[in-house]
Amino acid sequence: MREALLLIRPAPMPGDRLSSVLSAALDGRATEEICTAQALAVWGGAGGLRNRRILFAIALGERGMNLEWCAMLAFLRGCPGCLEGSVGAVLIDGTGELYTKSAAKELVFAANLAGCAFVGQPLVEGTGSLANFTVQAKNAGTGLFEAYQGAAHHLADRLEAFEFPRRESPRLLALHASSHSTSNTMALWERVRGLLGGISVTEVGLRNGTLSDCSGCPYTACLHFGERGGCFYGGVMVEEVYPALRQADAVLFLAPNYNDALSANLTACINRLTALFRAVRFYDKAVFGIVVSGYSGGDIVAGQIISAMCMNKTFFLPARFALIETANDAGTALRLPGIEERISAFAAGIRAALLKSQPKETP
Incomplete structure (x- = not known):
C-alpha cells in the first residue's frame, strides 16, 4: 500500500478553482492534509513533515497573495531541516496572469533549504485565463480546464513514483564562465570538487566569446537540429556541452551574481539547451549550483537556476541544491566563518543525491 500523499494547502478561498483541480489530481489517492500555518508548525515540531511525498497546493488571491500561505512560508524559512528526506511538487492557481511562477519559485527555494527535494518540472500552474494550457489542450483535444486537471493528475503520479536515480x-x-585565478566561485568549487570521491567530473568553461546566445529558431528547425544532437549555431554547446550533458547524471552551475542575475554566458547556455531539450528530457538528472554574491542577492540567482533548470528543463532538485555565499574581494570566500563546514555539507549532499554506494568516512 502506498504511503498517503501529504497535501499542504492553505484553507480554500471562496470560489476556489483549485478544489476541482485537486479532486482530479488526487482521485483514488490516500492523502493527509495541512491547511493552516499553526497545523504546519505542529507537524513540523513532531517530525511529521520529514520523509514524505508532499504536494504544495496554493490558490492566490486577486493580488497574487495568500496570507495563510505567507504564514506557512515564514515557518518553512525559520525551520531548517523540517522537510528533511521529503520530495515535493507544486500546484499554483491564480486569478490573474501574474505571480504564479514567482510564488512557486519562492516556495521551492524555501522548501529546498528546509530539506525538500523536488521532482523535475515540479510546477503545474493555472493562470486566470488558463491560456498557458492552450498548447496542451490542443494536443490532447480537450478544453483548457481539462488540460489543467490532466496536468495536475500527471504531476501527482510523478511525485508518487519519483526515486533518486x-x-x-x-x-x-x-x-x-569565470577565471580560476580570481573567482571566489571557482575557489569554492575547487574545494567542493576535492570532496566528491566516487563522482566523475567534467568541467566546461564558457568564457571569451565562445558561446552565441539562442536566436529563437522556428520550432521545427530547433527540433530538427536537436534530434541530431546539435544546434544551428554550433560552437562549444554542440562540441562540448551537449555530449557531456547527455552522459552526465547531474549539472552544476558555478554562478557568480552579476547584477542580481546569472552571467550572460551561463544564461546563453541555458537558452541554447532548448535544442537538446526538444529531443531529450532530463527528469533523471539533478541540478546543483554554487552562487557567490559580492553584496547580496544570492537567493535571486539560485531562484533563476530553479526556474530555468528544474521548472522548465525538467532537472530534479536535490535538497539544498545550492551553496550560496557572500564574498567580495578575491580570496575572501574561503575565509568566511564556518565555510569549511558548509562546503563539506554541500559536497555530502551531492554525493547523497547521486551515489548509490556512499564512500566510507576516513578515520
Whole structure:
C-alpha cells in the first residue's frame, strides 16, 4: 500500500478553482492534509513533515497573495531541516496572469533549504485565463480546464513514483564562465570538487566569446537540429556541452551574481539547451549550483537556476541544491566563518543525491 500523499494547502478561498483541480489530481489517492500555518508548525515540531511525498497546493488571491500561505512560508524559512528526506511538487492557481511562477519559485527555494527535494518540472500552474494550457489542450483535444486537471493528475503520479536515480559511478558536469585565478566561485568549487570521491567530473568553461546566445529558431528547425544532437549555431554547446550533458547524471552551475542575475554566458547556455531539450528530457538528472554574491542577492540567482533548470528543463532538485555565499574581494570566500563546514555539507549532499554506494568516512 502506498504511503498517503501529504497535501499542504492553505484553507480554500471562496470560489476556489483549485478544489476541482485537486479532486482530479488526487482521485483514488490516500492523502493527509495541512491547511493552516499553526497545523504546519505542529507537524513540523513532531517530525511529521520529514520523509514524505508532499504536494504544495496554493490558490492566490486577486493580488497574487495568500496570507495563510505567507504564514506557512515564514515557518518553512525559520525551520531548517523540517522537510528533511521529503520530495515535493507544486500546484499554483491564480486569478490573474501574474505571480504564479514567482510564488512557486519562492516556495521551492524555501522548501529546498528546509530539506525538500523536488521532482523535475515540479510546477503545474493555472493562470486566470488558463491560456498557458492552450498548447496542451490542443494536443490532447480537450478544453483548457481539462488540460489543467490532466496536468495536475500527471504531476501527482510523478511525485508518487519519483526515486533518486543513484549510480555506482555517477558523472557530474560543471559549467562556468569565470577565471580560476580570481573567482571566489571557482575557489569554492575547487574545494567542493576535492570532496566528491566516487563522482566523475567534467568541467566546461564558457568564457571569451565562445558561446552565441539562442536566436529563437522556428520550432521545427530547433527540433530538427536537436534530434541530431546539435544546434544551428554550433560552437562549444554542440562540441562540448551537449555530449557531456547527455552522459552526465547531474549539472552544476558555478554562478557568480552579476547584477542580481546569472552571467550572460551561463544564461546563453541555458537558452541554447532548448535544442537538446526538444529531443531529450532530463527528469533523471539533478541540478546543483554554487552562487557567490559580492553584496547580496544570492537567493535571486539560485531562484533563476530553479526556474530555468528544474521548472522548465525538467532537472530534479536535490535538497539544498545550492551553496550560496557572500564574498567580495578575491580570496575572501574561503575565509568566511564556518565555510569549511558548509562546503563539506554541500559536497555530502551531492554525493547523497547521486551515489548509490556512499564512500566510507576516513578515520
